[in-house]
Every structure is written in C-alpha cells, then in structure tokens.
Amino acid sequence: MESSGVQKPGFFLHLGARSLWFRRFCRLVLLLCFFAGVGCRGPEDLEQNLAIQRFRTYLRIPTVHPDPDYQPAIEFLLAQAKEIGLSTRTIEFVSKKPILLMTWKGSSEEKLQSVILNSHIDVVPVEEEKWKYPPFEAQMDEDGNIFARGSQDMKVVGMMYLEALRLLKDRGWSPVRDIHVLWVPDEEVGSDDGWGRLYTSKEFDELNAGIVLDEGDDSLFNNSYFVNYGEKAMWWLVIQATDGTGHGSLYFDNSASENLFKSIASINAFRDSQMALVRSGEKTLQEVVVVNFVFLNSGSRTPDGYTMNIQPSMAEAGFDVRIPPTREMADFVNKRIVEEWAPKARNMSFYFTCKTETKDGDVPISKADDSNPWWYLLRMAASKLNATLIPRLQVGGTDSSFARLRGIDAFGITAIQNVPPLYHDHNEFMNGYEFLKGINMMVETIDLYGSFSDSLNQES
Numbered sequence: 001m002e003s004s005g006v007q008k009p010g011f012f013l014h015l016g017a018r019s020l021w022f023r024r025f026c027r028l029v030l031l032l033c034f035f036a037g038v039g040c041r042g043p044e045d046l047e048q049n050l051a052i053q054r055f056r057t058y059l060r061i062p063t064v065h066p067d068p069d070y071q072p073a074i075e076f077l078l079a080q081a082k083e084i085g086l087s088t089r090t091i092e093f094v095s096k097k098p099i100l101l102m103t104w105k106g107s108s109e110e111k112l113q114s115v116i117l118n119s120h121i122d123v124v125p126v127e128e129e130k131w132k133y134p135p136f137e138a139q140m141d142e143d144g145n146i147f148a149r150g151s152q153d154m155k156v157v158g159m160m161y162l163e164a165l166r167l168l169k170d171r172g173w174s175p176v177r178d179i180h181v182l183w184v185p186d187e188e189v190g191s192d193d194g195w196g197r198l199y200t201s202k203e204f205d206e207l208n209a210g211i212v213l214d215e216g217d218d219s220l221f222n223n224s225y226f227v228n229y230g231e232k233a234m235w236w237l238v239i240q241a242t243d244g245t246g247h248g249s250l251y252f253d254n255s256a257s258e259n260l261f262k263s264i265a266s267i268n269a270f271r272d273s274q275m276a277l278v279r280s281g282e283k284t285l286q287e288v289v290v291v292n293f294v295f296l297n298s299g300s301r302t303p304d305g306y307t308m309n310i311q312p313s314m315a316e317a318g319f320d321v322r323i324p325p326t327r328e329m330a331d332f333v334n335k336r337i338v339e340e341w342a343p344k345a346r347n348m349s350f351y352f353t354c355k356t357e358t359k360d361g362d363v364p365i366s367k368a369d370d371s372n373p374w375w376y377l378l379r380m381a382a383s384k385l386n387a388t389l390i391p392r393l394q395v396g397g398t399d400s401s402f403a404r405l406r407g408i409d410a411f412g413i414t415a416i417q418n419v420p421p422l423y424h425d426h427n428e429f430m431n432g433y434e435f436l437k438g439i440n441m442m443v444e445t446i447d448l449y450g451s452f453s454d455s456l457n458q459e460s
C-alpha cells in the first residue's frame with residue numbers, strides 16, 4: 001500500500017551513500033511537515049486525478065447549517081455544468097435558497113419521461129474539535145480517505161452524477177430522454193424551502209419526471225449496493241396530560257404528571273418489545289416501530305427555576321416515532337396512542353408537530369422488482385459491474401419521499417462500497433478509490449436510463 005511521503009523507502013535508497021546526518025535531517029523535516037498537517041497527502045495517483053480534485057473542491061465549500069451560504073456552491077456547480085456542456089436554470093422559491101437544474105436534452109421527438117438525478121447541497125453542522133482533520137479542508141490520508149462533512153451525505157453522490165455525465169459526453173454518448181441533475185437546498189432541515197416547494201410547482205411538472213435517483217446508504221460489501229425504495233412514516237408525537245393541580249404536600253389521583261408517567265411507562269414497554277425483536281434478529285429496524293423519547297415539559301416556572309410546592313396542571317412529552325409505511329401499521333400505532341398513550345379517560349390529548357404525508361393512507365413506495373423497468377435497468381447496470389442490488393426501506397427521511405407522493409418512482413442509491421456509514425458523524429470520510437469506482441456504476445445507470453426509449457404509456 002502506498003504510504004504518505006514519510007516512509008517511501010525508494011527516496012532514501014536513492015540517497016545511497018550520502019551521510020547519515022543528511023538522511024536524518026530529511027526524515028525530521030518530513031515528519032515535522034506531516035505533523036503540521038502540510039504532509040497530509042494522499043496517494044499520488046489520487047492527488048493527480050481530476051475527478052478527485054473536483055470532488056475535494058466541492059467538499060471545501062462549507063454549505064453547513066444553521067446558515068448555509070449556497071451561492072459559492074452554485075457558482076462552482078454552474079462552472080462544472082458549463083465545462084460538461086449541460087444547460088442550467090436556477091429556481092428560487094425562497095430568497096437565498098436556490099435550486100439548480102442542469103439539463104441534457106434527450107433526442108426523442110416523443111415526450112418521454114425524464115430522468116432526475118437529485119442531490120442536496122447542504123450539510124449538517126460539525127463539532128470541529130472532535131475531527132481528526134478540519135471538516136472543510138477535504139484532506140486525504142495515505143489510504144485515500146478524504147475527510148470532510150458531506151463526503152458521504154451527499155456531496156459524493158452529486159459529484160458521481162457529474163463525473164459520469166462528463167465521461168459519457170467524452171465518449172460521444174447522448175440520451176434519448178432528458179436527463180436532469182437537480183441540486184437542492186435545506187434537505188437536512190426538512191426541505192421546506194427545497195423539495196417541499198418544488199414538488200407541487202409548475203416548474204417540477206414541466207420536468208415530466210419518470211424516475212428520480214437520490215441518496216441511499218453506503219454498502220460495506222464489495223459486490224452489492226443498497227437501494228432504498230421507500231421510507232418509514234415519521235410522526236413527531238406530543239402527548240399531553242392536563243388538570244389535577246394541587247398543593248405539593250397532598251396525595252390525589254389523576255395528577256397531570258401521574259397520568260403522563262403512566263403513558264411513558266406504556267410507551268417504554270412497547271419500545272422494549274420492538275427493540276427485542278431487532279436484537280433477536282426476528283425483525284429488522286425497517287420492520288419495527290421505532291419510538292424514541294425527545295423531550296419532557298412540565299412545572300410552574302419562576303424567573304430562576306420552578307415553584308416547588310405546586311403539582312403542575314400540565315405535563316407533556318415528545319417522541320420521534322417511525323412506522324413501517326403501511327396503513328395497517330399506521331392504524332396499529334394510532335390505536336395505541338388513542339387507547340394507551342394519550343387516553344381521554346386520563347385527561348390526555350395528543351398532537352403531531354410533523355407527520356409524513358400519505359396517499360390513500362399509505363406512504364407511497366416504489367416497486368423494487370423486475371416488473372418495474374426502472375428497477376430492472378438499475379439491476380442491469382449493477383450486474384455489468386458484477387454487483388447485486390439489496391432493496392430496503394430507508395429508516396430516516398430523504399427528498400425521495402416528495403417524488404413518490406407525486407406517483408413518481410424514486411430510488412435512493414449511494415453507489416459506494418466498502419466504506420462504513422458515517423452520516424452526520426465526526427470524521428465523516430469518503431474513500432477516493434471507491435468514489436472513482438462508484439462513478440462507473442453511475443455511468444452504467446445513466447447509460448441504461450438515458451437510452452431507454454420505451455414510452456411506458458405514462459406520458460403526461
């Protein structure tokens with residue numbers, strides 16, 4: 001394995017019979033450079049690779065919450081589109097929240113549905129002191145690992161799209177149907193000003209989308225890719241108990257806190273049962289209901305704390321609930337909330353601060369089998385690289401859900417193998433060699449999707 005410049009034996013052998021003092025001096029200088037960060041150079045071949053250089057440049061643009069400045073990233077991406085020869089358009093539903101659309105027009109005279117390659121520009125915040133390397137310098141270590149916030153989630157995906165399109169252009173390939181690359185803001189904060197506005201807009205209708213590709217999960221294996229075909233429903237639940245206030249020296253039934261604690265005990269018992277199913281291997285995280293405690297709120301506030309001799313008249317707790325995306329599972333959880341977690345009989349009520357939209361009661365999912373031509377073509381693309389697809393539900397949320405609500409197929413695939421998932425984690429990194437390998441998967445996919453001339457009888 002290639003190492004950092006510190007230990008290249010060839011370099012020292014070359015010095016031959018020169019003095020030991022000189023060799024020691026050189027070694028010291030290199031070591032000092034290394035520890036000063038100057039020597040954090042990756043393998044030479046990756047350093048020289050233009051795709052890697054462009055990827056690292058994108059990673060160095062800090063589109064980080066809570067207040068991302070999108071403009072420098074948009075300018076970088078516009079320059080990329082120009083180089084590749086893609087037309088561009090910027091849509092701004094909300095000021096300073098640009099959506100960038102790159103387009104490669106298809107040759108077909110028919111109104112074939114388009115292919116959308118989606119990627120969010122924003123990244124989650126960092127705790128810089130916990131990082132091995134600064135999170136917006138995209139430094140590369142001797143194994144070719146590039147450390148940066150967004151290197152997995154999901155700047156790597158966006159750059160794989162662009163590098164694949166660049167290679168296809170160079171080969172003289174051109175698509176039959178339109179290919180759009182969509183760069184969106186604010187996915188990490190709920191997409192209200194990104195896809196949340198886009199998916200019901202006339203601008204989106206005009207794209208006549210047939211398939212959306214979006215972020216997925218890295219695979220730890222060498223011969224497969226995870227493909228997310230749907231997401232669990234997200235319910236941000238608040239349960240609230242009221243009444244029963246009184247002096248702190250008394251005992252009485254049905255105080256707000258007593259009622260809330262009964263509910264919390266019931267929720268915890270349910271949570272334990274779901275966790276046990278996952279621990280035993282009987283079910284996956286995708287198949288169970290996940291309930292996690294988020295906040296607790298009660299008490300009579302004073303300027304410097306709480307009144308200590310009053311039993312409060314209100315107590316509430318918040319939970320992040322993730323439910324498999326079927327109407328049956330939603331009904332099952334709803335029944336529990338009404339009857340056990342927030343029953344009226346105990347003076348309790350509930351509300352949601354956020355609840356995944358459904359279509360006829362179900363959270364829409366995309367068909368992940370060969371009856372769906374988009375799945376079949378994706379599977380064919382992977383098989384060209386001797387890889388298989390592992391379909392699964394996303395346990396968190398992505399922008400794909402907006403496309404599915406519009407009845408458009410969407411698959412989440414981050415075409416990266418052999419890299420541990422470090423989404424939102426300290427020291428997030430992407431391996432340069434795996435990034436270059438992933439570009440091949442995008443080339444095969446875009447080739448098959450873009451060349452697919454069947455009208456599918458779905459034209460709008």
Ligand SMILES: [Zn+2]
Pocket residue numbers: 120153154187215
């Ligand atoms: Zn993401």
